[in-house]
Amino acid sequence: MERFSQSFIFTTKEVPKSAEAQSHILALRAGLLFMVSAGIYSYLPLGYKALRKVEAIIRKGMDRYGAQELFMSALQPIEMWTKTGRDKDLEEVMIRFKDRKQRQLCLGPTHEELITEIVKRYISSYKQLPLILYQIQSKFRDEPRPRYGLIRSCEFIMKDAYSFDADQEGLRQSYEKMHSAYQDIFKECGLKFIMAEADPGAMGGSLSHEFMVPARIGEDILFACPSCGKYFKKEGACPRCKKALREEKMIEVGHIFQLGTKYSIAQEAFFLNQRGKRLPFIMGCYGIGVSRVIAAIIETNCDEKGISWPKEVAPYDAILLVLEDKLTSEALSVATNLEKNQGLAILVDDRGVSAGVKFNDALLLGIPYILAMGKNYMSSKKIDVERRKTREKLTCTPQELVRFFQDEYSR
């Protein structure tokens, strides 16, 4: 249980003119983010709570499929990158500098090269495969056009995973696992997403899939068949339905790649197979834009009043508005009870501001359940309950509230 009056939560109406996307405007208005400079953001406590919930969902999803978490350095010596030639390919966005000893370093915009060096050091036999490693970490890119807040920024949090297999069939299986993990993860984050076959581009390799969330501010474009609903990368007509495809904008939240041997050959990362033959690892890589997931969730879960967090990623489970000063201690005990008995995280709005301000802020912050103790409680011990998403209202006693939340969370 936390008290609003003592929490670092601040709502505001002012946002910089540069904020165009609804998710960006709302993240600033609800005090989730602080803009340090163009394309550079800090997560304030409320935003960080949501971020940690998304991270926990990702960890659970990855671990379920046997992926193992590590944490690589952001600093990387440039020599790794010259081996694969990607110091050139990514030159535009890579942040590079020399340290005091004239050592050429970069801030990893991604980690294929480093993970390949790590795996090469420890894995020498097919018996030690398959292997999937992942990390959740800040990435840095000298972005030419930072925009839309967390959608395209210079410093952002990514989950990047890498698979190592002995053969193509192994890669297919690892890829399939990550494909399933991603579906679980985005579903649990409350995102309506679609999957589309994609162009591997600068990553190299053959097969690749993107996970996309349809949104007005999306920067990727797909073409949807109005009849069967299938998505295509190119415009034209649906090959099956013959209907003209419609353009739809998408936010890319995940991208998985069958890399093959591009990195292992360039970096001489080999293992011995059953017959003692030296072969390059068959690799895959799997990214989730963690900060971007937050933006996509807000973008697709909001209305004119504010954010409407899906339950699984909400920074708090419920907000309890105290509308009469003398009810404060009773409200605190109701909240403490809900926390103790049901493990719910409750924000108690005990600030000395009007009921109108409290309701408006509650709608803006988007916590899934808005509880209010005011006149109804004074006269008949009834708490007003509102579901943020649907705006449905009901009233119940503190005892009934326990049952209410049991039902809501068992769905």
Added chain:
Amino acid sequence: MERFSQSFIFTTKEVPKSAEAQSHILALRAGLLFMVSAGIYSYLPLGYKALRKVEAIIRKGMDRYGAQELFMSALQPIEMWTKTGRDKDLEEVMIRFKDRKQRQLCLGPTHEELITEIVKRYISSYKQLPLILYQIQSKFRDEPRPRYGLIRSCEFIMKDAYSFDADQEGLRQSYEKMHSAYQDIFKECGLKFIMAEADPGAMGGSLSHEFMVPARIGEDILFACPSCGKYFKKEGACPRCKKALREEKMIEVGHIFQLGTKYSIAQEAFFLNQRGKRLPFIMGCYGIGVSRVIAAIIETNCDEKGISWPKEVAPYDAILLVLEDKLTSEALSVATNLEKNQGLAILVDDRGVSAGVKFNDALLLGIPYILAMGKNYMSSKKIDVERRKTREKLTCTPQELVRFFQDEYSR
């Protein structure tokens, strides 16, 4: 329950010659760390598990005293630093570069300037104070002499906290809270530490305390009275006991500062007091070297065979050695039971290597309890149990094992 044969855990005898400190050698030998380049490390899965345990202890300790977690950007515009003049003070270690738009950026070696900008944006009244904010984040320093692995590296994880108060008495109370939090945290991490009054140095401000762990490889020096055991910053004789002080080397794991108004005045961060007067925030800052805590734990919890993790930060609670192939499935079910019923994290060593290798690796990895199922189990269903720290041995049945761990963890 995890199987060693499927885990990214690799022990080795080879370590680079540059590794002098016992903690550095053991972290490399036990496969906790991968050295990317001099002074740059990646945490492998086993090391990352220990790191996450330390982070969880820190979060619990900070939250208990009302500190709120956020996550600031590593990228910072240099203008913030010119306000306080610290772009000059920290010039030597600060990593600076221009982005494609010629914007001057640095990788924050610390975050006093940025947190002051954040708090200034949201806090305008004494009513919103006191306030303690913290983060756990990678920091970057162009270290002149990286050494001892995680003790002094170019990229490291820090917990940095900042307090904001309306007056000196408020600062005293915030400082006192953090002083208590640090004692809780280091104690729970299994560190034997001492506190010493220190010189605030480049941070500015008045009062400052260091938290030090006595260790052979320590880079800080204190002087201890052999009679009363009190510590002093300068050599000479104990003022009370009159005994000559003895030099002791220390690893600094935490440092807390009463900063006062150095940053708030330079950055014009003001609030209104009860009488409507505009005053600068009174600040404190509080750091824990998280990576360094890991190094200090290993350095002071090891013997000639390897690491001996304190229970609270061990990457696994127990390791179960399967010494007969045909016992594998039975071992897995014993481990699964311990996990389900007692919430213990068990690593099952099911590798096809000799008993000698398994025991040696178990001692090296330092997991607190070493269980073994071999001949004793075949003949009389007895599991051999060894406490890693004390090397005490006993035997018990799987049923007795449940009681054993209940007793061990209720201490």
